[in-house]
Amino acid sequence: MSALRNSLAVTDIAHHLHPRTNWRQHEASGPVIVQRGEGAEIEDASGRRYIEGMAGLWCASLGFNHPRLAQAGARQLEKLGFYHTFAHHTPELTIDLAARIGELAPEGLHRVCFNTSGSEATETMVKFAWAYHAARGEPGRRKVISRDRGFHGSTIVAASMCGLPDMHREYGLPLPGFIHVRCPDPYRERAAGESEAAFAQRLANELEETILQEGPETVAAFIAEPIMGGGGVVIPPADYFPLVQAVLDRYGILMLDDEVICGFGRTGNWFGCETMGMRPDMMALAKSISSSYFPISATLISDRIYEVLADHHIGAVFGHGFTNSGHPVGAAIALETLDVYRDMDLLPLVREKGERLGAGLRARLNGHPFVGDIRGRGLIYAVEMAADPAARRGFGAAFNAGGRVNEAAKARGLVLRSMMGDILGICPPYVITDRQIDDLVDRLALAIDDVTPVLAAEAKP
Ligand SMILES: Cc1ncc(COP(=O)(O)O)c(C=O)c1O
Missing domain, CATH: 3.90.1150.10 (Aspartate Aminotransferase, domain 1)
Structure with a gap:
């Protein structure tokens, strides 16, 4: 038995490249x-x-x-193990899931685009933001502002939005046009004697200065986790998001809400934006959507953005999507996950x-x-x-x-x-x-x- 374990460890070291792991250290420590x-x-x-x-x-x-998630996945695998959502097709349950998420989501966010990871969900928000501004005659709005210590994923645009040096160092990131502002951490960033309200105001002022320096006509969006996860569970001051929102509104900049961790109850409300007073134009969901029993994520957009994009694509197709977007097994497991959440109140x-x-x-x-x-x-x-x-x-x-x-x-x-x-x-x-x-x-x-x-x-x- 222990020889088998040892041989598994050796095989892992020989063949398996682990994410966010020091490979040389792994050779010594094993999995x-x-x-x-x-x-x-x-x-x-x-x-x-x-x-x-x-x-x-x-x-x-x-x-x-969780037995209910296992059974839901197994039932769907037996009935329809795959179908896609391209060119008007869809599995049945994917429709149900879109409707259920739309019902839970805050007012105005009723359109759901499925992806398979959190990175895809956040990066899709950026594509939508670019397309939205371009469709409204402002193709120069490309820049995205995020915060130091934010985490938004590992693909190239998502990593550019991260505010963590180890997501950038080896890759020459962030890409041009991905700008970072101060982390709203009241513990580390607030000056001695500064109240939380004054700290929030200072952050909003700094954001506005950054926007003015960059040129508001070049800024597409601001992205934030309601409560930062990977950057150290940072809970901004109560006034922070309302003040930030007012700045964004002044310059026509979209608020992108990364709910990959906070979504589906984590902060005590269905979505972190409700806990923290954000008013998002788009939202990225993943992880607890299926309790991670299946890789499925979602990007929600507001009705206003939907109308602009739908007009824009008339006569052409919406040029985005993944093979496994809206996968039926993921939809079945996510629906069951939402049912379990309901049943456990x-x-x-x-x-x-x-x-x-x-x-x-x-x-x-x-x-x-x-x-x-x-x-x-x-x-x-x-x-x-x-x-x-x-x-x-x-x-x-x-x-x-x-x-x-x-x-x-x-x-x-x-x-x-x-x-x-x-x-x-x-x-x-x-x-x-x-x-x-x-x-x-x-x-x-x-x-x-x-x-x-x-x-x-x-x-x-
Ligand atoms: C807030 C946040 N956004 C996005 C991501 C990226 O998700 P994924 O690893 O599924 O691509 C993560 C992952 O931890 C995350 O915490």
């Missing part, structure tokens, strides 16, 4: 082979179980082996579990000498480590305090995610039990205790 899941827990090849506090990659909202459940998680984290970690911030909404949280919490001084990326806590947590049977050096992300499946939430908090607090001597040595002024 973590995950062999099964049960609810919010996973089991590795040696039989060790972990609470999966990140729902995989912020995505497996219904845990790792998702929103109150997320809010209650989120409150338990937040209360637990605060009870155990508030006042800890090296915990700088505990923040969250719904069931997405972050704990930020700090060398000097009172001064909001972090340990810095090189020391990687978050990574150290993360390793200690893993040794205690808990999977989290470390980001930006000091930050630990927590984004558990919605099916996590109360007992597992308490265990998660407990294991994280113990993991922090495990590394506290090392943190203390580093934190000495």
